[in-house]
Amino acid sequence: MIRKNLTILRIIDELAGSGQTGHGILVRNFHKGHLLIGQGTTTTNVFFIRSGIVKCTFSENNDKEYILEFLGEGQVLGELEAITQAPAMSSVRAISDLAAYMLDGSSFLDLLRRNEDFNRAMMELMAVRLTDTAQRSARQQLNPLEHNLTQLLAALEYEKLPCTKQELADYLGITLRSLNRMLKDRPAHSHKWFSN
Amino acid sequence: MIRKNLTILRIIDELAGSGQTGHGILVRNFHKGHLLIGQGTTTTNVFFIRSGIVKCTFSENNDKEYILEFLGEGQVLGELEAITQAPAMSSVRAISDLAAYMLDGSSFLDLLRRNEDFNRAMMELMAVRLTDTAQRSARQQLNPLEHNLTQLLAALEYEKLPCTKQELADYLGITLRSLNRMLKDRPAHSHKWFSN
DNA sequence: TTTTATTTGGGACATTTGTCCCACCAGGCC
DNA sequence: GGCCTGGTGGGACAAATGTCCCAAATAAAA
Numbered sequence: 247m248i249r250k251n252l253t254i255l256r257i258i259d260e261l262a263g264s265g266q267t268g269h270g271i272l273v274r275n276f277h278k279g280h281l282l283i284g285q286g287t288t289t290t291n292v293f294f295i296r297s298g299i300v301k302c303t304f305s306e307n308n309d310k311e312y313i314l315e316f317l318g319e320g321q322v323l324g325e326l327e328a329i330t331q332a333p334a335m336s337s338v339r340a341i342s343d344l345a346a347y348m349l350d351g352s353s354f355l356d357l358l359r360r361n362e363d364f365n366r367a368m369m370e371l372m373a374v375r376l377t378d379t380a381q382r383s384a385r386q387q388l389n390p391l392e393h394n395l396t397q398l399l400a401a402l403e404y405e406k407l408p409c410t411k412q413e414l415a416d417y418l419g420i421t422l423r424s425l426n427r428m429l430k431d432r433p434a435h436s437h438k439w440f441s442n
Numbered sequence: 443m444i445r446k447n448l449t450i451l452r453i454i455d456e457l458a459g460s461g462q463t464g465h466g467i468l469v470r471n472f473h474k475g476h477l478l479i480g481q482g483t484t485t486t487n488v489f490f491i492r493s494g495i496v497k498c499t500f501s502e503n504n505d506k507e508y509i510l511e512f513l514g515e516g517q518v519l520g521e522l523e524a525i526t527q528a529p530a531m532s533s534v535r536a537i538s539d540l541a542a543y544m545l546d547g548s549s550f551l552d553l554l555r556r557n558e559d560f561n562r563a564m565m566e567l568m569a570v571r572l573t574d575t576a577q578r579s580a581r582q583q584l585n586p587l588e589h590n591l592t593q594l595l596a597a598l599e600y601e602k603l604p605c606t607k608q609e610l611a612d613y614l615g616i617t618l619r620s621l622n623r624m625l626k627d628r629p630a631h632s633h634k635w636f637s638n
Numbered sequence: 639t640t641t642t643a644t645t646t647g648g649g650a651c652a653t654t655t656g657t658c659c660c661a662c663c664a665g666g667c668c
Numbered sequence: 669g670g671c672c673t674g675g676t677g678g679g680a681c682a683a684a685t686g687t688c689c690c691a692a693a694t695a696a697a698a
Contacts, residue, residue, distance in 0.1 A: 304580035312580040329569040335577060358565070365561065369554070372568045373525040379572065381531060383579035384500035384508040387615030391654085410675065419583030424655055426677060587684080607646065620685055622647055 247401035248299060248318040249375070253367050255320035258294045258347050261357075261364075270353045276344040283324055283338040292354040293323040298344030301413065304336045313417040315379070316341075316407060322371065328354050342408050386419060394418060395428050443597035444495060444514040445571070449563050451516030454490045454543050457553075457560075466549045472540040479520055479534040488550040489519040494540035497609065500532045509613040511575070512537075512603060518567065524550050538604050582615060590614060591624050 262271040273296070276282065283289050285304065299318050305311035314336055317323065327334050328351035349357075358365050386394060395418065409417075415425040458467040469492070472478065479485050481500065495514050501507035510532055513519065523530050524547035545553075554561050582590060594614065611621040 306584050310584050312583045314576050326569045326573055335573045373522045376572050377531045379575050380510050387508045388502050388506050
């Protein structure tokens with residue numbers, strides 16, 4: 247549900263600590279709600295989450311928005327844009343206070359080229375993301391909402407994701423109204439997941 | 443619509459031709475309908491399409507199936523499984539006669555490690571696939587079907603994809619009945635896209 | 639050619655989902 | 669307190685989608 251990647255985090259931790267320059271890796275803090283990347287804009291930075299959670303969203307008619315994924319500890323932001331040299335495909339916003347490493351795109355590409363372990367780790371990260379993204383997309387189409395909702399609620403029970411109902415609906419790709427309806431008609435389940 | 447990647451194809455073409463061994467790269471032909479990778483099975487091979495088209499599908503209750511993407515010239519199959527060492531996340535089936543390069547997983551990983559150009563090209567390929575997959579997923583949720591259908595038909599007009607209506611429906615994540623309905627109620631458009 | 643599947647096209651009805659609208663509650667602010 | 673704003677919960681109706689079922693056209697097999 248909330249994607250993480252401790253391998254990458256460990257590598258970056260070490261790199262940031264070593265050498266005087268820390269390989270151009272900075273540490274920055276952002277407060278909840280801060281927009282790290284705006285869909286369609288040209289970002290030059292790559293981030294690595296130390297702590298906190300962000301949501302990646304995509305919108306088209308800009309009235310509705312779809313949540314692609316929630317990223318947590320060790321996850322990378324802006325790599326796709328750095329690699330393809332294209333404007334950001336999605337927006338990324340902190341939904342909790344955030345601590346992250348930050349470095350510019352060219353340094354990131356350098357790292358990819360020179361550090362074999364890092365290269366390997368990024369390759370795996372992208373492969374996993376790709377399978378996860380594809381699977382979620384497929385499941386969302388194949389199963390009735392009822393089923394997807396059940397899965398989601400189960401995942402949320404121990405992930406304490408600080409998000410609103412609207413965000414849950416956006417994640418499921420449905421309207422808030424539909425979400426409420428399903429929660430209501432749900433057999434005697436405790437939806438006390440909203441610990442926020 | 444049909445993903446391709448000439449850069450990769452060029453690299454593999456050269457590799458396959460050089461050296462006596464051709465770096466362990468074989469050329470194989472498959473006929474339409476052949477299953478190259480079965481969801482859930484453990485594949486050890488990686489393929490590079492020389493010509494022809496395949497469809498990648500995912501199914502859960504195995505009665506319905508969702509089409510993740512159509513891959514053509516230069517595209518790679520089985521890389522995700524080789525990289526993550528996990529069983530195949532989707533099935534891949536030829537929907538036209540096919541010619542492809544083939545090599546085993548460990549050779550592929552070697553290539554990734556030793557050949558910088560190849561590494562770079564694969565990195566880009568995965569990044570592009572990731573953005574495309576995510577975007578398609580998002581669009582499918584955000585827009586009404588009517589809109590998605592229009593897009594799809596437009597793409598098909600010059601891509602002459604040899605697939606059935608059922609497959610189109612599977613790609614859109616809807617039932618065949620729904621697809622027919624939309625095609626019928628469609629303003630005076632010529633859906634003569636079925637040149638097959 | 640006859641027979642058998644596969645593919646395609648659609649009617650009728652049940653279900654699901656969206657849209658519009660209203661109401662309640664809690665926290666921050668004047 | 670009163671006043672806003674954002675999050676929440678749900679009624680009523682319209683629109684979209686699925687399910688079941690049947691029929692014609694086309695392709696494949698005998």
